[in-house]
Amino acid sequence: MENDMRSQFPDIPKEKLKLVQRDRRITDQKLETKSIGYFKDVWLRFKKDKSAVVAFILIMILLLFSMFVPFISPMNVSFREENFSYMLPKIFSNTGFWDGTFQTEQTQGGYDIIRGIGVESGLSPISGEVRQFTASDGTVRYSFRQDSYYTPGYEIKVVGEKDFQAMMAFQEEKKIQIFYPIPATWNVKFTGYSAGNYWYKLKNETATSNGEAVYDENGDYIPNYLTSENPAAGGYTGTRLAGDDGGEDGKSWYTYAMKVQGGYRVRINLYNDFIYRNGFAPVFIFGTNVYGQDIFSCLAYGGQLSFILAISVCLINFMIGAVYGAVEGYYGGTTDIVMERISDILGYMPFIVVATLFKLHLQDQVGPLFSLLFAFVLTGWIGMAARVRMQFYRFKGHEYVLAARTLGARDRRLIFKHIFPNSLGTIITGSVLAIPGVIFSESMLSYLGIIDLNTSSMTSIGTMLSNGHDCLRTYPHVILFPALFISILEISFNLFGNGLRDAFNPSLRGAGD
Amino acid sequence: MTKYVVKRILLMFLTLFVIMTICFILIKLLPLPLVKSINKDVALQAKKYEQRGYYKPIMVQYYNFWRNVLTGWDWGVGEQLYTDRAVWPVMMQKLPYTVLVNLYSILIAIPLGLIFGIYAALKKNKWQDSVISTLVMVFTSVPSYVYAFLVQYFFCFKLKWFNPVVLSQDQAPLFSGKMFLSMVPAVMSLGFGVVAGLTRYTRAELSEVLTGDYMLLARTKGLTKAQAISRHAMRNAMVVILPMIIGEFIGILGGSLIIEKIFAIPGIGNVFVDSIAVKDYNFFMAETFFYTFIGLASGILSDISYGFIDPRIRMGSKK
Numbered sequence: 001m002e003n004d005m006r007s008q009f010p011d012i013p014k015e016k017l018k019l020v021q022r023d024r025r026i027t028d029q030k031l032e033t034k035s036i037g038y039f040k041d042v043w044l045r046f047k048k049d050k051s052a053v054v055a056f057i058l059i060m061i062l063l064l065f066s067m068f069v070p071f072i073s074p075m076n077v078s079f080r081e082e083n084f085s086y087m088l089p090k091i092f093s094n095t096g097f098w099d100g101t102f103q104t105e106q107t108q109g110g111y112d113i114i115r116g117i118g119v120e121s122g123l124s125p126i127s128g129e130v131r132q133f134t135a136s137d138g139t140v141r142y143s144f145r146q147d148s149y150y151t152p153g154y155e156i157k158v159v160g161e162k163d164f165q166a167m168m169a170f171q172e173e174k175k176i177q178i179f180y181p182i183p184a185t186w187n188v189k190f191t192g193y194s195a196g197n198y199w200y201k202l203k204n205e206t207a208t209s210n211g212e213a214v215y216d217e218n219g220d221y222i223p224n225y226l227t228s229e230n231p232a233a234g235g236y237t238g239t240r241l242a243g244d245d246g247g248e249d250g251k252s253w254y255t256y257a258m259k260v261q262g263g264y265r266v267r268i269n270l271y272n273d274f275i276y277r278n279g280f281a282p283v284f285i286f287g288t289n290v291y292g293q294d295i296f297s298c299l300a301y302g303g304q305l306s307f308i309l310a311i312s313v314c315l316i317n318f319m320i321g322a323v324y325g326a327v328e329g330y331y332g333g334t335t336d337i338v339m340e341r342i343s344d345i346l347g348y349m350p351f352i353v354v355a356t357l358f359k360l361h362l363q364d365q366v367g368p369l370f371s372l373l374f375a376f377v378l379t380g381w382i383g384m385a386a387r388v389r390m391q392f393y394r395f396k397g398h399e400y401v402l403a404a405r406t407l408g409a410r411d412r413r414l415i416f417k418h419i420f421p422n423s424l425g426t427i428i429t430g431s432v433l434a435i436p437g438v439i440f441s442e443s444m445l446s447y448l449g450i451i452d453l454n455t456s457s458m459t460s461i462g463t464m465l466s467n468g469h470d471c472l473r474t475y476p477h478v479i480l481f482p483a484l485f486i487s488i489l490e491i492s493f494n495l496f497g498n499g500l501r502d503a504f505n506p507s508l509r510g511a512g513d
Numbered sequence: 514m515t516k517y518v519v520k521r522i523l524l525m526f527l528t529l530f531v532i533m534t535i536c537f538i539l540i541k542l543l544p545l546p547l548v549k550s551i552n553k554d555v556a557l558q559a560k561k562y563e564q565r566g567y568y569k570p571i572m573v574q575y576y577n578f579w580r581n582v583l584t585g586w587d588w589g590v591g592e593q594l595y596t597d598r599a600v601w602p603v604m605m606q607k608l609p610y611t612v613l614v615n616l617y618s619i620l621i622a623i624p625l626g627l628i629f630g631i632y633a634a635l636k637k638n639k640w641q642d643s644v645i646s647t648l649v650m651v652f653t654s655v656p657s658y659v660y661a662f663l664v665q666y667f668f669c670f671k672l673k674w675f676n677p678v679v680l681s682q683d684q685a686p687l688f689s690g691k692m693f694l695s696m697v698p699a700v701m702s703l704g705f706g707v708v709a710g711l712t713r714y715t716r717a718e719l720s721e722v723l724t725g726d727y728m729l730l731a732r733t734k735g736l737t738k739a740q741a742i743s744r745h746a747m748r749n750a751m752v753v754i755l756p757m758i759i760g761e762f763i764g765i766l767g768g769s770l771i772i773e774k775i776f777a778i779p780g781i782g783n784v785f786v787d788s789i790a791v792k793d794y795n796f797f798m799a800e801t802f803f804y805t806f807i808g809l810a811s812g813i814l815s816d817i818s819y820g821f822i823d824p825r826i827r828m829g830s831k832k
Contacts, residue, residue: 345528349535350804352770356789356797357539440656444771447658448786465658469775472662473670483659490654 045503052499055492066303073297077459081292083270086475088148089287101127101145109210111142117153125150152270154196156186160263168238170276178272181225181254196267227252234258286481289467302461310438313376318431321384326415329392347382391423425504433497436490525809536801540794589795600799611780615765618700622707630715652709658771661702678777699776718750756815763811
């Protein structure tokens, strides 16, 4: 075609050519839209993915829960109330749901004991209506909702002099009765409940008693306390039960204390005793476990540990992996092959083996937490390095890199200023997605008992899970909450990571609008 | 192709060697646990250790170790666990349980995963797809032991359909129906994860393959949708999925530690965890070897199977 034109117009004289538009300034048209930076673009695309935003909010909730509950809760990991073990979760009162009660059915004996717990103090474990019916085997049974918080009832124990005086003073001050009269059968080793609960006249007063009571003419319990002539027997000078007036002869005062070696033998109401010792009434939002630890607080502490561990591990892995991968990818050649071999071999070591070896060697020196951290860091950077290396190979050959090098840029500048920012998206996504992996591995190791992060002031989610598994059949609430916590965490991180990955992918710009 | 395979296998042995050496040295540096229970005579134990050569210098022990392993496949004798019984036979006795549980769960999970994945890909972006994708997402995120707890709680304790714990060999023969029934909860817990993963991949691959031009050509030629999918799409989708399945077959052996503990399966994973707890080093070494070998083998197998399935991807071969 060119030759055609040349032959048609062989000679174009110079005068025929005229310059046009000389008086006008021709510039590019201004962009109609605002230009958005890289991160603004990422943020906009992220916001569009509703599930990722919701997931992010959930993660924040869990994070805030782990950070703030330790400050506002009066209970922490070292808080152990053995008497209040296996308490049910309680937020509301008397609603039948989440109020610390459970539906139960008892024979006459069991019913008598449980009802008896509430008679003296007014703190009755029976909440709501009692339904009496005859079972298929002919026995009379009672069906009702039992409040687990009042079930521990009473206990007969020995307290020291100072405690004795302090508790009596507390009784006076707060008008909360801790000491109750000692029953005549205090020495019998009953099976079932502790001797402190068998305060009324029993049909069978030996150790095999099933708790059935002998009723008086009104159908009430008959108190079966120790009595003495001296109202201050045993050194007791505190408030007395209503109806404790010395009896008809003025010589049968209830005995509240017996002086023994080392202190006083007394019968205490465990609920009020809890209030005395801790200053607040027992309310456990997620219940307690076998040791009497509050699951709500322990979950927060465990979550704290998990988050701190996971975030530090990911940060360290990110730094090591990025540098390693950058060096590998940038220099290539033999350096690359050697470094690849090393990371390959390290990568094939089973993680459990690494964790165990580190624990066995370092546990005495730096503690279980740091040995676990080292174990994670030893092999965790490998994935990150592989990703960074791949990104480097992709962008190494681009022209602007060549141009920068021609202009004299040093290696370090090329790596960090030119090539690295391209892979920022994958790197950040990879780091974020590694966090749930760390938490999961840590919980798995704790559950298996390989790593024992359970000290008196520290607990982890895996430990809580293993505690809960033992009582799965009878008290599922112990395992429910940690399992829920970790499930929500994992699901949210997955959604969040997916959202991040799509957000950082600039080729999706304009897709899905 | 053969050269590539041989090279990979040699590399595998090299890696195994390096890892075993590292583990060996790190373990032998630890002090030997002497007294475990009160009625064990400390002096007798020390004498036993001396006779078995645990007090010799590390280089000598290292040489002995490799000599024993390579000539007689003798991994030593259990010290704390299964005291004085040879390690490898004990492990082999436990192996069938682990293999069986994993085998059952894979055999059941693979067809299910494929079916769900294909269904989801066909109904892409319709409500069936959304439901399946959401379920898959939940099942892949939730850790496997959470299902195990749920399964154990609902199916074993509440509904009482199954036994919460797997029967041992003296209670029922290994391949019987009764044994299978007792393994069902464990198989279910393992299976959920496999099904979910497989569904996700199948759906992704198949939907990508369905957009290819040759699919359009197949439909234009006159094939029905079913024919087109089964003859063309599945083949291509399988390229990615089959290596994953093969990798899973072997890889899942290494991942069932928690399930074994929860359901009290007397398998290899249980021995591993116990050996760590009581510090029985011979068992630990043997188990480490086993798991590393499995990890490497699954990697090699899935890589090689790529080459078999898709003739375009023959690695290391001239074009």
